Amino acid sequence: MKSPIKVLITGATGCLAYSLIPMVANGQVYGKDQPIILHLMARRVSILEGVVMELKDCAYPLVRDVVVTSDEEIAFRDVDFVFMLASMPRREGMQRKDLLEANVKICAQHGRALACYAKQTVKVLVGCNPTNTCALITAKYASSMIPAHNITALTRLDHNRTVHQLAVKHDVNVKRVSRVVVWGNHSNTQFPDVSNACIDGQPVPFEGHDNMLMDTVIKRGYAVLAARNNISALSAAKGAADHMRDWWTGTDDWVSMGVISDGNEYGVPEGLVYSFPVTIDRETKEWKVVDNIDPDERAVKLIKISADELVAEKQEALIVLQNL
Template sequence: MAEPLRVVVTGAAGQIAYSLLYMIAKGDVFGPDQPLILHLLDIPVMMGVLEGVVMELADCALPLLRDVIPTDDPVVAFTDVSSAFLVGAMPRKQGMERKDLLAANVKIFKVQGEALDKYAKKDVKVLVVGNPANTNALICSKYAPSIPKENFSAMTRLDQNRAQAQIAAKLNVPVGTVSNVIIWGNHSSTQYPDASHAVIDKNGNIEKAVDAIGNEQWLRETFLATVQKRGAAVIAARKMSSAMSAAKAASDHMRDWFLGTKSGKFVSMGVISAGAYGVPKDVIFSFPVIIENRKWKVVEGLPIDDFSRSMLDATGKELCEEREEALQIIQA
């Protein structure tokens, strides 16, 4: 058996973590032979609830789970961790402006970045789930200068999974036959779900999704709007935000980061931009990536038509605006 891997989950008493912790602890993320020590971080007022979560993890009798450490102390939470799921963030409340949300979260992710910098392993892989995820990840990275910028990512896998499911439903095919759907840009309403490079595997015969669908208007209007607004639709129906699907997406994201992507397939991750595809540099931008040996690489050379160009420019502009707002808040 390998040495236990230390994994931190923040917001550990919350809804997303309630689904995510079980997926991690039973081996879905790091593999069926990787023992784990879970560090569970939440705020002091949630410690009682977190104790109940710890009891449930014990009662699951999961063979890979060596220890569970509940805490409200970032030092304890981030010491020697190799993987970090930053789920906890200030949620957007009614009447709250985006700047208010950024102001609250800048403080949270500054503290967590500083703790990662001081106490985590230098090769730690950090996934930010808490929104605004892209800019939170950027701020977290800024305050962890000893950790490579490439080790910080924002989750757009939920959007990718949603897009994949919409295409599968449209074509009445199993969702597992659909791959290479891309989410570009920000995890916000400006994101660009792009099916133009997606493929369908029909018993070994590969067909382009756009050809199988044969309806450009559906792809640019219905498909786009459905994926962009899916989170709001879930809240309207459930009266609560996406939790189970967000946890599954976080699990998928980190699994691929640790175990690699399959040959010929790519996934969407919010990663630090070096300017690929003409998008702004030094923002966390969602690109199609392939992953090998725990290192991601942006898929290069995909054709970008005029419609796609306009969508990439719009989401890039929003990310630059968010970055400037966040930096102003820090410097104030």
């Protein structure tokens, strides 16, 4: 029997966490033979006690223990994986970047906690908005101990949205779609790119950049928010679970992940967390940016627009944090 891994979910009283916890607990992320010790962190621990009662009542065989806390040291101590969800959520009428000031402060603090208490090999997925810049700030504040490679941002939600839209367009099951890419920021400048997409491994006829599909994907978060009067929770949790599962078990297809840029990929400046197509090695569990795509002129422009936005967000975040 494998020894248990420690998985921390911050913002554990939020609706995203409420959808994610069962996915982690039932073996969907780390495998059906991998025991787990769940660390749930939130400011209001009394609400978490209710979640713990429910978790117990689910009788998940893989869940060996649940630690509930608002204390950073207890939450982050020796963890193997972190889903960073603690944040102020978006409300109708807001852009994701309107949350920057509040959420980068939380990420800076949790970045420091990662450096102080987590395992050096910890794999972190930042899911709070604006996710790319929040992940970058987390990496900056964790950098004394944790490599920036280990801290990633959630754009799998946009990737999954794109896969679904393309499958609907061609009237096929989502499983038959591959080589979709979401480039850039998890914002209105993201570039859902289907120009390399395949169905059953064969390139789909490319009809220029599909503006309708792109528009639907880009506006999907807002459409869900308007319809539900709340942010996407189930689909965001599924994206987070898919992201972590693939990071842990490896990939056959390209997947989109917000990862630290090194300045040599598709004209994106160094030192941003940018969503690229990546593959993940099954043995090393390391991601690698797919480096043999040849974006056309329009794609190059769209990739740059999102990079420019991330440069501006980074500056804004650094100003917010200069006195921290």
